[in-house]
Amino acid sequence: MALLLKDGQPTEDSWVNLDDTVETIPEGSVIVSLDRWRRDRAALVARGGRLGVRLGSHHRTGEIAADLDQFALVALEFPKFRDGRAFSTARELRERHSYTGEIRAIGHLLPDQYQFLLRTGFSTVAVPDDANLASWQHALTEIDIAYQADVTEGTPLSLLRRKIELAANVG
Amino acid sequence: MTDPSSTAVPPAPALAAGIYHYDETDRRFLAERVEQFSRQVARRLAGELTEDEFKPIRLMNGLYLQLHAYMLRVAIPYGVLSSNQLRGLAAIGRRYDRGYGHFTTRQNLQFNWIKLVDMPQILADLAAVDMHGIQTSGNCIRNVTTDQFVGAAADEVVDPRVYAEILRQWSTLHPEFSFLPRKFKIAIIGGEHDRAAIAIHDIGIRAKRGLDGAVGFEIFVGGGLGRSPFLGRRLADWVAESDLLAYLEAILRVYNQYGRRDNIYKARIKILVHEIGIDRLREQVVAEFERIRGPKYRLDPAIVDAIHKHFAQPPFAELPADSVVLEQAKSANPAFARWTRSNLTPHQRPGYAAVTVSLKPTGGIPGDATSDQMDAVAALADRYSFGEIRVSHEQNLVLAHVRQDDLPALWQDLGRHGLETANAGLVGDIIACPGLDYCALANARSIPLAQEISRRFADLDLQHRIGELKIKMSGCINACGHHHVGHIGILGVDKHGVETYQITIGGNATEAATLGQVVGPAVGAERVPGVVESLIALYLERRTEGERFIDTVARIGVAPFKEKVYGATA
Secondary structure: EEEEOOOOOOOOOOOOEEEOOOOOOOOHHHHEEEEHHHHHHHHHHHOOEEEEEEEOOOOOOOOOOOHHHOOOOOEEEEEEOOOHHHHHHHHHHHOOOOOEEEEEEEEEEOHHHHHHHOOOOOOOOOOOOOHHHHHHHHHHHHHHOOOOOOEEOOOOOOHHHHHHHHHHHOO | OOOHHOOOOOOOOHHHOOOOOOHHHHHHHHHHHHHHHHHHHOOOOOOOOOOHHHHHHHHHHHHOOOOOOEEEEEEHHHHHHEEHHHHHHHHHHHOOOOEEEEOOOOOOOOEEEEEEHHHHHHHHHHHHHHOOOOOOOOOEOOOOEEEOOOEEEEOOOOOHHHHHHHHHHHHHHOOOOOOOOOOOEEEEEOOOOOOOOHHHOEEEEEEOOOOOOOEEEEEEEEOOOOOOOOEEEEEEEEHHHHHHHHHHHHHHHHHHHOOOOHHHHHHHHHHHHHHHOOOHHHHHHHHHHHHHHHHHHOOOOHHHHHHHHHOOOOOOOOOOOOOHHHHHHHHHHHHHHHHHHHEEEEEEEOOEEEEEEEOOOOOOOOOOEEEHHHHHHHHHHHHHHOEEEEEEOOOOOEEEEEEEEHHHHHHHHHHHOOOOOOOOOEEEOOOEEEEHHOOOOHHHHOOOHHHHHHHHHHOOOHHHHHHOOOEEEOOOOOOOOOHOOOOOOEEEEEEEOOHHHHHHEOOOOOOEEOOEOOOOOOOHHHHHHHHHHHHHHHHHHOOOOOOOOHHHHHHHHHHHHHHHHHHHOO
């Protein structure tokens, strides 16, 4: 598993993505499922290491909203690349809940979705070891125009430019 | 009279009014997108993308794999084209297809015989005239559609092109809504009369004006046909102009999160509306809307103004309301007079008319136009209608701004290209999907049946006597031919390997939207034209003064029609 940052560069993954079947919670930074968080909350808070939570695509942000300050990371799963629910989930975490921690995309994803991920608030993408990193990196360069508002900037580029044109015409 | 294609063209197409002109940013975006798709094809060929992964990518660029070949669906945003663009489409049809194209119920154009190897060059040729196939398929927000008479119709209150263009830009590669549960169709109109069938769209929008003249929107949601037909329900009576995008974002976000993904047939927003109810959906949408409403999503009036400039009125002449030339030609030529009765729509400006160019000649394939016909219409648009053309969801073309004085000459010119059929809105003006002749989803053929029905009613005087009658035909339950809302609807089904047809009557796609009712058991293809004749015969027997076919159905009910059709065998 390679972990890509916003700039397409692979980075060291300091997190352990913990399966529910693993009983003992290791030291350090761990990502647990929402079920595990609900079940072992007290123990997880008490252990002190950095904590992340993993949501399936059917989970809504409301289910963790009250606990967000506990999590340094929220991992959102794409069971298949066509299931686009997590794009909305990430965006809600950023815009509605003002979440500033890491949002990580995990599961089945295509390079062609990389820009969409970044534009809806994801910070990192976990891609399979056999992924062609060149394709992921290239995906960031392919489309550099956004027609609509997203989490990364206040005003869409093209519409902003028209406004500038308009101002210039008036002036 | 001179051949229109050889005449000097008065307005340069780049200056044609009423068309959104791409700017540097739009062109750069399109070039990037073409390049991106070429790389995606290369990755597919290299095995980096599986067919399952590649399929949504090619669909989002308009490329389908059909029964016999690839089909490319070209987006015609809200059905408006410049003459230059139409010439570009004609050239592609000639070079890469078999010399024609097919205009669809979504105001788009399909080429049915495309080779994958030609795709990069076709996309480049399209980009050269500011066109593409983006979001004409796939589980994303599709090409936004509207009234074919925008900017021309006498009954228009707000010009919906402005907002259709804003929605086109907003929905283009939307980062959050490109992997929805299912496809998502938006239609917008700007007056009381609905010529864009907004009731059968995922979102239907009616732009209107408040007492102070401010623009706002009435929003309908959850319309759609297919195997579970629903008419849209009113979600909001008034959404202010500045809130339009925020409100739509809210609807799409609720749908993206709560729309079903377990069953492709239950994934459209109409099923969500049906399952949770319009009131609960409204609660969720309004809650989301109130949360996101703010500067980021606000539609700035300055932007609306900037887009509005693209749709400035063409340089109309000051003309008297009545044209002596037109009246004289009508008196002199009954065939011309007949055409003016069916194929003209009143215009906002005195002395002008909007003209429907029928793509439904007797025995023809509904919506098909040859490349030569496209070139001819482009030339006629340059000469008579400020260089712009519209495509209607009823699969015809429209020249929206023709001087009434020019109508006799235009009609003559159309006649030279087989485009003068006087049947807009009449029984020969049949909507039909491509059906089993092309489509991988179809259960039955629709084209040959449409051709046969139109031959039965080849007598245009008979069509005019019958009056308004909209036959809509689909070759399968997906209902691309809108059969549920046809005055007479015909649905092809596969019954134990035999193509049979279920017939409905009383459907209506306008502001009085209604789903048709089944007349009786499905019949074989050979019986369908006879059934249509029987239905119409009964209508002619029973109609009262001024009653259209659907009015008679509404008044006397389905039973007499059923008896007429099935009486002998029942």
